[in-house]
Amino acid sequence: xxxGETISVYSRLILGAAAAFLAxxxxxxxxxxxxxxxxxxxxxxxxxxxxxxxxIFGFDIVPLVAxxxxxxxxxxxxxxxxxxxxxxxT
Numbered sequence: 001x002x003x004g005e006t007i008s009v010y011s012r013l014i015l016g017a018a019a020a021f022l023a024x025x026x027x028x029x030x031x032x033x034x035x036x037x038x039x040x041x042x043x044x045x046x047x048x049x050x051x052x053x054x055x056i057f058g059f060d061i062v063p064l065v066a067x068x069x070x071x072x073x074x075x076x077x078x079x080x081x082x083x084x085x086x087x088x089x090t
Contacts, residue, residue: 001056009056012049020046034080034087041076044069 001009023039030036048069055061 016046016049034083037076037080041073044073
């Protein structure tokens with residue numbers, strides 16, 4: 001791994017961990033469904049980052065998990081935004 005990749009990996013891990021931590025803190029404080037879904041999407045995005053780093057280091061990942069995480073993240077975000085839109089119209 002060259003310096004560029006190393007910096008990219010470390011920055012994604014550190015910033016992703018911070019975002020996931022703050023999302024979990026928000027999830028604990030806001031008992032609102034859309035915010036909980038956004039937090040779940042953020043944690044799922046961090047799980048994607050961790051899996052990509054594990055793959056960089058040469059470990060095998062179950063292909064189904066690697067394929068489902070991006071879709072699951074988008075499902076969480078889509079559901080959160082849909083709930084917010086529906087609430088605003090009524």
